[in-house]
Amino acid sequence: MRRYIFGSILRKLPLFIVLTVVLCSVAIFSSNDVGFIVSHPISNPQYSSGPTDAGFLPLIIFFFVFMTFLPLFSMNYRYSLAKADLYKQAPYKKKSIRYAEHLSTLIIVLIGFTLACLLLVGLIAFRNGYAKVNASTTSSDYVYEVITYNYVYYIPLYFLSVVLGTAQYFISYFLVSRSNCARNSVLVLMTGEFALMAFITVLASFMNATSKTASFTYLCFTGASPALPIVTLTEIFNRAIIYNENYFALLNEEADYISTGVVLFLLISNFIIYFTVAILGVISFTKEADPSGEFAGKPNTKKPYQEIIFHVGFGLLGTFISAMVLRLNMLSYFLFLVLFLASYYPLYGTLIRNFKLKPWQIGIMAGVVLFVITISAIDNWTYNVYFY
Amino acid sequence: MIAINNLVKTFGNVRAVDDLTLTINPGINGLVGENGAGKSTLLRLISDVYDADNGYIYIDGLQSNLVEAKKEVFFLPDDPYAPKNYTIQQVYSFYSTLFALDKDKFLKTMKKLNLPTNRKIATFSKGMRRQFFIALALSSKSKYILLDEAFDGLDPLVLDTIKQEIIADAENKTYLLSSHNISCLERLCDNFILLSKGRCEKNDNIEHLGESFVKYQILAKEEITKEDLENLGLKVLSFKKVGSINNVVFYDNIDEKVINNHYHVILNEKIAIDPDELIALEMLAARKEDR
Numbered sequence: 001m002r003r004y005i006f007g008s009i010l011r012k013l014p015l016f017i018v019l020t021v022v023l024c025s026v027a028i029f030s031s032n033d034v035g036f037i038v039s040h041p042i043s044n045p046q047y048s049s050g051p052t053d054a055g056f057l058p059l060i061i062f063f064f065v066f067m068t069f070l071p072l073f074s075m076n077y078r079y080s081l082a083k084a085d086l087y088k089q090a091p092y093k094k095k096s097i098r099y100a101e102h103l104s105t106l107i108i109v110l111i112g113f114t115l116a117c118l119l120l121v122g123l124i125a126f127r128n129g130y131a132k133v134n135a136s137t138t139s140s141d142y143v144y145e146v147i148t149y150n151y152v153y154y155i156p157l158y159f160l161s162v163v164l165g166t167a168q169y170f171i172s173y174f175l176v177s178r179s180n181c182a183r184n185s186v187l188v189l190m191t192g193e194f195a196l197m198a199f200i201t202v203l204a205s206f207m208n209a210t211s212k213t214a215s216f217t218y219l220c221f222t223g224a225s226p227a228l229p230i231v232t233l234t235e236i237f238n239r240a241i242i243y244n245e246n247y248f249a250l251l252n253e254e255a256d257y258i259s260t261g262v263v264l265f266l267l268i269s270n271f272i273i274y275f276t277v278a279i280l281g282v283i284s285f286t287k288e289a290d291p292s293g294e295f296a297g298k299p300n301t302k303k304p305y306q307e308i309i310f311h312v313g314f315g316l317l318g319t320f321i322s323a324m325v326l327r328l329n330m331l332s333y334f335l336f337l338v339l340f341l342a343s344y345y346p347l348y349g350t351l352i353r354n355f356k357l358k359p360w361q362i363g364i365m366a367g368v369v370l371f372v373i374t375i376s377a378i379d380n381w382t383y384n385v386y387f388y
Numbered sequence: 389m390i391a392i393n394n395l396v397k398t399f400g401n402v403r404a405v406d407d408l409t410l411t412i413n414p415g416i417n418g419l420v421g422e423n424g425a426g427k428s429t430l431l432r433l434i435s436d437v438y439d440a441d442n443g444y445i446y447i448d449g450l451q452s453n454l455v456e457a458k459k460e461v462f463f464l465p466d467d468p469y470a471p472k473n474y475t476i477q478q479v480y481s482f483y484s485t486l487f488a489l490d491k492d493k494f495l496k497t498m499k500k501l502n503l504p505t506n507r508k509i510a511t512f513s514k515g516m517r518r519q520f521f522i523a524l525a526l527s528s529k530s531k532y533i534l535l536d537e538a539f540d541g542l543d544p545l546v547l548d549t550i551k552q553e554i555i556a557d558a559e560n561k562t563y564l565l566s567s568h569n570i571s572c573l574e575r576l577c578d579n580f581i582l583l584s585k586g587r588c589e590k591n592d593n594i595e596h597l598g599e600s601f602v603k604y605q606i607l608a609k610e611e612i613t614k615e616d617l618e619n620l621g622l623k624v625l626s627f628k629k630v631g632s633i634n635n636v637v638f639y640d641n642i643d644e645k646v647i648n649n650h651y652h653v654i655l656n657e658k659i660a661i662d663p664d665e666l667i668a669l670e671m672l673a674a675r676k677e678d679r
Contacts, residue, residue, distance in 0.1 A: 007485030011471075082469035089435040090486040091458040293437035294399060 001096055008104040015073065016108045023062055023116035030058045031123035056154065059120060060161050063113050067168040068193060071176045072185055074105040079182045084296035094290050102285065106169060110162060117158050124154075167274065170281030171196065177284055178306040180295045187351055188306055191313025198316040199273055299353045310351055314344065315368040322376040333376070341369065389413060390434060390532060390562070395443035397429055397586075404429040406586035408443070412532075416558045418577035419566040420667055422675065426586040427566040428466065431534045434564075435463035447532065462487060462528035466537040468521045476505045476512075476520060483524060494527035500549060515541045522550055526557055533557075534564045539572040551576050570667045580667060584674035598666040601625060601673075602641055603659050606634045608651035620646050625673055637661070637669055 009016075077087045077097065087097050175192035176185045299306075318340045326333040344365060349355035357365070390412035397405040404426045419427050432438040434445055436453050450457035470479045480494060498505055501519045509517065518541050525533055539547055554563060554576065564581075567573050573580075580597060582590035590597065606612060612634050614627040626637040633655070647656055661669065 004485050007482070011482070080469070082465070082467050085432070085435075085437050085463065085465040085467075086469045086486070088437040089458065089461065089463045091455055091488075092486075093455060292439040293432060 005100045008100050020112040023112050024119050026058050026062050027116040027120035067165045068172050070105050071173040074102045078296050080297045084293040088293050167278035171277045174281035174284050181297050181299050184299045188309050192309040194317050195313040318372040319375045323379040326376050326380045391446040393444045396441045404586050410588045414562045415578040416563045418573040418580045421583035425583040428536050431536050435461050460531045462530040463534040464525040470509050472510045475508050488529040490527045497523035497526050532562045536566050574664050582670050589674040600640050603637045603661045605657045607655035608653045610651050
């Protein structure tokens with residue numbers, strides 16, 4: 001087996017090179033931001049106390065994006081009959097092949113990430129040294145503090161990122177392994193990740209609604225907390241889709257609705273959701289048997305949860321976008337609904353590889369569409385009542 | 389020895405392998421049958437690519453999904469996988485991380501087949517690609533070599549070389565070669581396994597195939613039809629007109645007088661059946677039996 005794992009790592013060398021080059025490039029660009037913050041600390045008040053994730057943030061985002069999509073790559077061995085013919089007859093336990101394929105990918109990406117982190121920390125050290133020499137007399141002590149704090153901060157952050165990145169890998173594995181064909185795996189991965197992010201975002205948005213706990217949530221969101229990678233994705237999601245405005249500004253402006261205890265509960269709920277899916281992924285990775293070879297490259301709709309994940313994720317995506325569009329105007333909203341319906345049927349038909357839907361399947365689709373319309377209408381009503 | 393007991397494999401509503409019980413003995417075995425008879429499915433079941441719905445496969449007494457049993461089997465499918473951008477040498481290395489292969493033997497076979505090892509596999513023609521994979525299968529240290537439609541697209545010269553290699557290699561190995569093209573297996577196999585609709589219709593030495601069949605060349609003044617012969621109570625397996633002569637194969641020995649008395653016979657002669665034709669006739673008999 002060792003020979004096989006070694007061979008698998010060798011085969012993935014091009015992937016390793018691409019990953020490492022991308023992550024190291026991100027590290028080089030990120031180190032510019034850190035240099036800027038250190039040189040101009042007064043103009044960046046959000047970093048005026050406590051640790052800062054600046055510099056690490058883009059690296060973590062890229063790392064998480066890779067961790068999200070790489071299970072698709074590792075699952076390659078079961079996406080065609082020709083590959084199934086080769087890998088399934090190999091004189092190893094079938095699970096061993098799966099372990100070897102995924103673990104070799106994980107090793108590769110973790111080595112790439114570690115190298116990029118070392119490069120980033122090295123560059124920060126270099127720039128900080130430069131900043132110390134050039135810093136003005138009045139701010140040099142402050143600059144020194146930030147620098148020393150950051151060194152302590154980066155090491156645990158690295159390990160937290162590795163743990164959460166691995167969790168993210170298994171979350172994606174769970175989603176991707178719902179199908180044996182690449183196209184369906186992509187569909188389930190995208191909709192499943194969206195559903196997960198939507199749940200986490202809903203919880204996170206409750207936390208935003210308090211100023212009393214702003215400093216606490218601020219630390220949760222930006223400090224040395226395991227929430228960082230999740231919240232990083234949530235933050236991007238929030239900014240891009242829901243709020244479309246400065247995230248930090250929102251934290252300070254919202255009214256005080258809920259207590260710290262509730263925030264803590266919501267924060268823990270976030271972790272519970274996240275890690276439950278990750279644990280499901282690990283269980284599926286270690287316990288679930290690979291399907292028989294004839295299913296290679298085929299949708300295999302008998303796989304559990306495949307359709308549920310698709311409907312939930314696609315429905316939530318539709319709900320979020322339609323709610324956002326409804327705030328603009330009714331015409332755009334109706335146009336979006338038409339677009340939503342026009343893409344729902346072909347995507348679902350592709351997933352089950354049968355465009356002749358049964359009545360119960362049409363019923364589920366109708367239910368999802370009704371859900372999208374209802375929730376977006378309620379959202380629009382509350383928005384008008386409470387904000388105007 | 390490979391022993392198969394009550395093996396069942398279904399795809400949806402289709403029973404591709406239907407309660408199959410079979411023993412595969414050492415030597416070169418030909419696996420023949422019509423398209424869709426279950427040949428490829430059977431090979432994939434033996435090599436553990438497919439999971440059986442029911443029944444067992446034992447390889448030298450071990451269940452086929454055990455690692456020790458899998459080590460003894462090398463299956464070459466009709467469309468084997470190889471990364472497109474790899475050279476032949478790299479594909480060999482890739483396979484050698486998965487299977488026990490004999491490099492010297494591989495290089496010798498490649499040399500005999502005049503195949504370069506430094507070219508990319510994507511630049512190979514279909515026939516060359518097929519030759520390379522057969523060389524790879526021949527270099528396998530496994531005891532049981534299963535080849536699915538292995539000789540498709542090979543020219544007669546290369547086919548002859550490969551046959552010689554297989555015959556030489558089969559002294560201490562068991563080969564199971566599937567093909568719908570019987571002429572490829574001619575003068576190669578010691579034993580034939582005939583599959584029809586997922587069931588084994590025949591598993592016998594070539595000498596025992598079609599033992600009961602008899603072939604006649606018949607020429608008469610009158611027109612002879614298959615229906616007429618059947619109306620005379622004769623069991624016709626195959627009826628072909630070649631010019632004015634009728635080539636008729638009967639299931640069993642017949643009383644020639646029955647034909648002679650009914651027609652103004654010019655020629656009614658019993659002739660030998662080619663080994664190649666025998667297999668085709670067995671397949672035809674199996675098909676008729678299914679109906």
